[in-house]
Amino acid sequence: MNGTIHTLMCFCFLLLSCTTREGAEVKSSDVMQKETIVVVVAHPDDETAIAPVMAKYAKDHEVYLILATDGSYGVTDHAGIPEGDALVQVRNQEAACSCAALGVHPPIHLGLIDGLGFYARGDFYQQMSAMRESLHEEFTRLQPSIVLTFGPDGDTGHHDHRLVGNMTTEVLLSHDEYADVDLYHYGWTKRQADKFPQWNLGYVSEAYLDTAISFSEQDEERAFASIQCHKSQYPQSEMDEWIRIEREDSENKLYFRTAVRKQERSTSF
Numbered sequence: 354m355n356g357t358i359h360t361l362m363c364f365c366f367l368l369l370s371c372t373t374r375e376g377a378e379v380k381s382s383d384v385m386q387k388e389t390i391v392v393v394v395a396h397p398d399d400e401t402a403i404a405p406v407m408a409k410y411a412k413d414h415e416v417y418l419i420l421a422t423d424g425s426y427g428v429t430d431h432a433g434i435p436e437g438d439a440l441v442q443v444r445n446q447e448a449a450c451s452c453a454a455l456g457v458h459p460p461i462h463l464g465l466i467d468g469l470g471f472y473a474r475g476d477f478y479q480q481m482s483a484m485r486e487s488l489h490e491e492f493t494r495l496q497p498s499i500v501l502t503f504g505p506d507g508d509t510g511h512h513d514h515r516l517v518g519n520m521t522t523e524v525l526l527s528h529d530e531y532a533d534v535d536l537y538h539y540g541w542t543k544r545q546a547d548k549f550p551q552w553n554l555g556y557v558s559e560a561y562l563d564t565a566i567s568f569s570e571q572d573e574e575r576a577f578a579s580i581q582c583h584k585s586q587y588p589q590s591e592m593d594e595w596i597r598i599e600r601e602d603s604e605n606k607l608y609f610r611t612a613v614r615k616q617e618r619s620t621s622f
């Protein structure tokens with residue numbers, strides 16, 4: 354079996370249906386196994402990148418969002434909220450709003466400090482060690498079967514994104530107990546990245562994006578509702594434009610690269 358298709362079928366075992374890069378429809382099994390899917394990102398609002406896929410899975414599976422940092426440095430001109438606790442409170446509420454909109458469990462906050470030791474705090478190694486320990490604790494508690502996180506491009510290239518994706522990968526690779534956890538890095542195609550030149554998004558060669566997940570208009574509407582929660586981060590005009598661009602894009606697919614796949618989910622194939 355073609356490796357790409359096999360990987361796709363494994364990941365898509367839990368989907369109602371999904372489409373291979375070649376366009377062939379892959380059907381789900383008759384007996385659906387409930388999976389625990391954990392999404393690990395750096396900041397409240399990072400989940401918006403793969404929000405339609407989270408909404409899709411949340412209908413039939415347990416989907417959790419782990420937010421590594423508190424977002425305390427996400428100051429914006431339009432919101433005018435100073436860095437620190439006041440901003441953390443607002444962003445916590447926004448993250449809760451977003452998760453509710455997507456139908457996933459309430460956000461899990463690791464409480465690391467935005468910037469992970471950059472921003473002149475000088476406690477990089479302490480932050481890394483705390484993140485390693487906290488992720489291990491959460492994975493042990495949640496027992497995910499699938500983990501989704503940033504690839505090496507870090508979505509926007511932000512250092513926190515790169516570090517969170519890297520640490521998530523490190524933790525899963527360093528413990529034998531996670532041998533059955535499948536890990537996927539999400540990535541933009543060049544075409545997708547080019548839709549938002551102002552964000553300077555990283556992208557991945559389509560040769561490596563071996564898993565394509567389609568989503569419905571309804572999933573996408575839930576994602577738009579989650580975007581609208583993050584009012585401290587985006588002026589209304591920017592959110593409107595973002596949603597307009599996504600509405601115009603009828604591809605309705607997100608792409609992932611398999612980082613680790615150990616579990617055979619293809620019992621029905």
Ligand SMILES: [Zn+2]
Pocket residue numbers: 395396398399511514
């Ligand atoms: Zn971010």
